[in-house]
Amino acid sequence: MNIRDTFTLWGPTSLAVLLAASLASPAFAQSADEQTENPVQEQSEEPTQEQAQEISIDAVDSAAQVADQDELPRGHFRLPEKGDVIGERYTVVVEDPKQTLIDIARRHNIGYEEMRMANPDVSLWVPGAGTEVVIPAQYILPPAPREGVVINLSELRLYYYPADKPGIVETYPVSVGREEFATPVGITRTTVKVKDPAWAPPSSMRREAAERGEPAPSVVPPGPQNPLGEHAILLAMPSYLIHGTNRPDGVGMRVSRGCIRMYPEDIKSLYERLPSGTQVNLMDAPFKAGFAADGTLFVQSFPQLEENVEGFEPLLNALERVTALTTDRDVEIDADQIQRAVEAPDGQFIALYGPQAPEPEPEPVELIDELELSAATDPDKDA
Numbered sequence: 001m002n003i004r005d006t007f008t009l010w011g012p013t014s015l016a017v018l019l020a021a022s023l024a025s026p027a028f029a030q031s032a033d034e035q036t037e038n039p040v041q042e043q044s045e046e047p048t049q050e051q052a053q054e055i056s057i058d059a060v061d062s063a064a065q066v067a068d069q070d071e072l073p074r075g076h077f078r079l080p081e082k083g084d085v086i087g088e089r090y091t092v093v094v095e096d097p098k099q100t101l102i103d104i105a106r107r108h109n110i111g112y113e114e115m116r117m118a119n120p121d122v123s124l125w126v127p128g129a130g131t132e133v134v135i136p137a138q139y140i141l142p143p144a145p146r147e148g149v150v151i152n153l154s155e156l157r158l159y160y161y162p163a164d165k166p167g168i169v170e171t172y173p174v175s176v177g178r179e180e181f182a183t184p185v186g187i188t189r190t191t192v193k194v195k196d197p198a199w200a201p202p203s204s205m206r207r208e209a210a211e212r213g214e215p216a217p218s219v220v221p222p223g224p225q226n227p228l229g230e231h232a233i234l235l236a237m238p239s240y241l242i243h244g245t246n247r248p249d250g251v252g253m254r255v256s257r258g259c260i261r262m263y264p265e266d267i268k269s270l271y272e273r274l275p276s277g278t279q280v281n282l283m284d285a286p287f288k289a290g291f292a293a294d295g296t297l298f299v300q301s302f303p304q305l306e307e308n309v310e311g312f313e314p315l316l317n318a319l320e321r322v323t324a325l326t327t328d329r330d331v332e333i334d335a336d337q338i339q340r341a342v343e344a345p346d347g348q349f350i351a352l353y354g355p356q357a358p359e360p361e362p363e364p365v366e367l368i369d370e371l372e373l374s375a376a377t378d379p380d381k382d383a
Helices: 013-023 033-038 049-055 102-105 112-118 203-211 263-274 314-326 335-343 369-374
Strands: 029-031 076-078 083-095 132-140 148-152 157-161 167-175 186-195 231-235 241-242 254-256 281-282 286-290 297-302 350-353
Touching: 033 203, 076 083, 083 102, 083 167, 102 132, 102 314, 112 132, 132 286, 132 297, 132 369, 157 335, 167 297, 241 263, 297 314, 314 335
Parallel strands: 148 281
Antiparallel strands: 029 186, 076 167, 083 132, 148 157, 157 167, 186 231, 186 281, 231 241, 286 297, 297 350
């Protein structure tokens, strides 16, 4: 993968957030140790009625009927004793005709693109009462060390392996930088956490706004107009943060100027538990492969980010990944299936081998023309 050097410098955006936070009340920054000594009152508050209404949907939720999660919190999964697959794919039936597919996605911890690819024939805005909607809540863990935070850019998803809970992995949908503001690949760490951050738009954004006749303010205070939302986690990578958003409908898309955006409820949860100094691995793995607990080999393929295409051979990368997993196993893999997955990157699980893999089609048998055979062996003609 295209892994850049580790970043350790502060950038202008990070400094702007920190400076604005120091000037705007009630914004503040705390380290993990400080939070332990001075817990934030807001962290223990229940969601307001307005927030609860915003994320609620009227759907028959079958999530509780899938894999036994023992009442784990949103986004939490038990690491498998064997293999690389977590979660389950399930369906819900829409009951409220006013609900959109995006509302349902947020309710089930799914991002925009994930939901769209899993339901290509369902309207995003008017799925309609009685429509069955697929919730693609099954994931192959990314090909990276299972430590700290791993963000797979092509997948638009974050994974967190909490050090104090070695048997747990958390995963949440995220937004990353659009092409002209691509989120870089690299290994960094979390630094300072800021509650209710003020936001200082970068000079480039202010210039663009001025050209449109819409001058941007030098500082946006905390509140509903702040694009950082209520929580921000600064990284030791110049100008990049993990933060919330005041536009949650865009989570799971390439819409940011390089930062990592999360649903407000997800960043709030992560903010409260993620220690400062945690490693963050920003990687780009558009093709993933892994074994399920029952021995089935699954693959997933996502659209490749344009900025990382140069020098990258998708099919070769996929073949190498599958080969690395099957070298020590007596497994025969159809390379054509891998190629089809790479050429149709829709995030769907494809079983290549094992109990859940489809039976291979029998090879066609060539039949000899009976007429020609009988003509060639006719005893009367031979006489």
